[in-house]
Amino acid sequence: MSEYSPGGVGGLSRLVAAQSRAISPENFSGAKGAAASAAEGSAAAAARDLGRGWKVSPFIEVPAGSVFPLAQIDGPGVIRQIWLTPAGCAWRHLIIRIYWDDQEQPSVESPLGDFFASGWGGLPHSGHGQISSLPVCVNPGSGLNCFWEMPFRRRCRMTIENVSAEPARIYYQVNYELRPVGEDAAYFHAQFRRSNPLPYRTDHVILGGISGQGHYVGTTLAWGSNNSGWWGEGEVKFYLDGDDEWPTIASTGTEDYFLGSYNFWLNRRYQTFSSPYSGLSQATIPDGTDPGFTQSRFSMYRWHLTDPVRFTSDLRVTVQALGWRSGGRYLPLQDDIASVAFWYQALPTSAFPALPDADGLEII
Numbered sequence: 001m002s003e004y005s006p007g008g009v010g011g012l013s014r015l016v017a018a019q020s021r022a023i024s025p026e027n028f029s030g031a032k033g034a035a036a037s038a039a040e041g042s043a044a045a046a047a048r049d050l051g052r053g054w055k056v057s058p059f060i061e062v063p064a065g066s067v068f069p070l071a072q073i074d075g076p077g078v079i080r081q082i083w084l085t086p087a088g089c090a091w092r093h094l095i096i097r098i099y100w101d102d103q104e105q106p107s108v109e110s111p112l113g114d115f116f117a118s119g120w121g122g123l124p125h126s127g128h129g130q131i132s133s134l135p136v137c138v139n140p141g142s143g144l145n146c147f148w149e150m151p152f153r154r155r156c157r158m159t160i161e162n163v164s165a166e167p168a169r170i171y172y173q174v175n176y177e178l179r180p181v182g183e184d185a186a187y188f189h190a191q192f193r194r195s196n197p198l199p200y201r202t203d204h205v206i207l208g209g210i211s212g213q214g215h216y217v218g219t220t221l222a223w224g225s226n227n228s229g230w231w232g233e234g235e236v237k238f239y240l241d242g243d244d245e246w247p248t249i250a251s252t253g254t255e256d257y258f259l260g261s262y263n264f265w266l267n268r269r270y271q272t273f274s275s276p277y278s279g280l281s282q283a284t285i286p287d288g289t290d291p292g293f294t295q296s297r298f299s300m301y302r303w304h305l306t307d308p309v310r311f312t313s314d315l316r317v318t319v320q321a322l323g324w325r326s327g328g329r330y331l332p333l334q335d336d337i338a339s340v341a342f343w344y345q346a347l348p349t350s351a352f353p354a355l356p357d358a359d360g361l362e363i364i
Contacts, residue, residue: 021176025042025060030176042059043056062169066161069158076151081147083144093162097161107349112160118138119220120299129282134276151187193353194360197226204337207343218305218343219341225296235320243316
């Protein structure tokens with residue numbers, strides 16, 4: 001049995017040699033017996049009549065163009081849960097990064113909203129949907145939560161960068177355990193990519209350039225439609241361990257991969273849903289009703305929790321963007337597609353493609 005128990009209720013009865021800790025603005029180090037003890041902070045004025053122990057530092061400010069260290073932890077240990085709620089700028093302009101052990105290369109690099117399956121979040125004209133899945137939940141009003149198991153052996157470093165022109169306010173808590181980590185434990189990874197617009201007759205690459213042994217555990221898509229009509233005929237493809245022209249695994253359509261069917265429609269209207277393993281958490285239609293309206297926006301997630309895609313040497317994941325044109329023919333689309341790929345693998349982490357700059361991340 002693994003030295004750290006799986007998520008959910010399994011293994012909760014076992015006694016384990018672990019120490020629970022939490023990092024927040026009230027305890028930046030996570031030290032034992034140091035929570036709620038801040039002497040100064042963002043709410044010091046509100047607590048001036050009460051003093052220490054009365055919510056003196058509930059959030060941090062991240063100035064425009066700066067990086068804030070959310071957590072620095074010496075291991076071995078396991079990140080168990082992350083809670084965040086941001087304010088002040090679009091979530092696409094807040095970048096979360098996680099570095100494992102002594103690596104200079106992040107193993108997690110993603111805009112904040114996309115990491116929590118809410119790529120359109122933080123925008124007054126788009127917003128975000130509630131998500132009630134196992135590894136990620138997004139709760140009213142903007143409670144971003146993840147429960148991905150993230151073991152590390154020597155250290156964990158977690159940062160958030162504000163690439164916007166406005167200051168951001170971040171409330172957060174990182175819950176973790178100090179404990180031994182098994183030899184077979186892989187490291188959590190997440191990578192963001194955006195095609196805007198997707199070049200004609202090309203696939204959007206969700207993940208590529210990955211080497212080593214691991215398993216793929218999830219995909220999020222924030223899809224902006226630039227044509228009228230249905231946009232999801234394209235297949236999601238997994239190229240495993242030397243696959244060249246043809247993949248080993250392919251879906252029959254985009255909505256099929258996300259465990260829906262027939263355009264996600266009910267009575268010819270998009271039906272949003274959120275389930276433990278998949279969801280269409282958002283379908284924003286400009287006129288509110290017409291499912292074929294151009295400039296519509298969709299958020300989807302698919303978690304491979306019981307069916308991880310395992311690879312031994314390399315992995316590439318792509319999705320096509322296909323609609324319909326005259327004569328019953330497919331139309332290659334040039335949509336705005338932003339994705340996050342989630343996987344576990346042994347270190348070292350391959351270098352990620354450079355993130356777009358602030359203008360390249362911006363949602364108009």
